[in-house]
Amino acid sequence: MLDGAPRLSRLVLNTANALLALAAVVSTSACGAAPTIVAPGDAASPLSLRRTIALPDVKGRIDHLAIDVEHQRLYVAEYGNGTVDEIDLKAGRVSGRIAGLKEPQGVGFLPKQQQIVVASGDGSVRFYAAADRREVARLQLGDDADNVRIDARNGHVLVGYGSGGIATIDPATHQLLSRLVLPGHPEGFRLIGSRAFVNVPDRGSVIVADVDQVRVLAKWSTGLNRLNFPLAVMPSGKDIAVVYRLPAKLSLMQADTGASLSSRATCGDADDLFLAGDTILVVCGAGQVNVVASGKDVRVATAPGARTGLFVPELKTLFVAAPSRVHPAAIWEFGLKGF
Incomplete structure (x- = not known):
């Protein structure tokens, strides 16, 4: 029988390790050969490491990132640290910090309002003035506010949250416009017009919904494939x-x-x-970025636990967030060769 939390934790850890081992075996057999893994400085690497930007005093897991392209400011949601750091990309250093947050997960930037949006594990969605990082509004969605997306059509803020929902928020008034009900917690989701494609790993499915009509259109089972987290829309919009x-x-x-x-x-x-033209970039906590393109399938080594990032086509740059493990926390800045 189990004897308290320590033994229960070991059981959970052993189960997780077994699942990861199974995943490794299945992945290797699926491709038939070991993948090509290169260092960022290798001539064969499709990514070139330009620099690393230190995240001082940041501990724990790092979640999602957002960009203010005009002013070249990068925002980093530091889940385990309870902070969001602002990085001045021109200076290559942290220039400010939002502190006192409870598990910040999603972050977005609103160019028209010049505001930062932060979604946190306590269910809050907070808006901050970019000029001085002063809080200007706050909404409470319930719990586990997560991914943030900005609707390119109208600037609306969409936030996944709770046991199954996507909230649509008017950035001008900071008012809640609608709540789309889903069968489980939404992870990665993207928009094609009013259609939202949503990963719901709790239910082993991909949900298609209409955010304007606020209703689910379809539910696609993932079958034996499980834990579907990131999702992207191909350039054609057809896949x-x-x-x-x-x-x-x-x-x-x-x-x-x-x-x-x-x-x-x-x-x-x-x-x-992320998609860089026809190139697919998969950012993984195993310490790799998988670069997939026509005639090319290469894994570039990064850092353990570096599973979140942001590709910015305007800067031709992939940012990868490396937590404090082997080395202090930092943002790795990559250029994509040939892009």
Whole structure:
């Protein structure tokens, strides 16, 4: 029998390790050969490490990032630290900090309002003036406010939260416009017009919803593929890309029907997925970025636990957040060769 929390923790850890081992076996067998892994400085690497930017006094897991392109300021949600750091990319250093947060997870930037949006594990969504990081508004969604997306059509702020919901917020008034009810907690989600494609790993599904009509349109089962966290929309808008953690797999699906188009093994513990033209970038906590393009499938070594990042096409740059483990916490700034 179990004897208290320590033994229970060991049981959970052993189970997790077994699942990760299974994922590694399935991933290797799926591709038929060991993947090509290169260091960032290797000539064969499709990513070139330009610099690292220190995150002083940051401990614990780091979550999502956002960018103010005009002023070249990067915002980093530091989940375990309870902070959001502002990085001056021109100076290459942290220039300010929002502190006192409870598990900040999602972050976004509103160019028109010049405001930062932060969604946190306590269910709060807070808005800050970018000029001085002063809080200007706050909403409470319930619990576990997570990913933040900005609707390109109208500037609305969409936030995944709780046991199953996406809230739509008017950034001008900071008022809640609607709540879309989902069957489980939403992880990665993206928009094509009013259609939202949402990963719901708790239910082993991808949900398609209309955010204007505030209703679910379809539910696609992920079958034996589990833990679908990051999701992206392909440039054509006709397909979506989904990454699973068990097994570690990248899949392409038709956006209209959910039909599987292709799949391949990828790096483990993925939490972010970006498109650079026709190149797919999978950011993984296993300490790799998988770069997939026509005739190219390379994994670039990063740092243990570095599973979140942000690709900024205007800067031709991929930022990867490396937590404090082997080395102090930092943002790794990569250029994508040939982009």
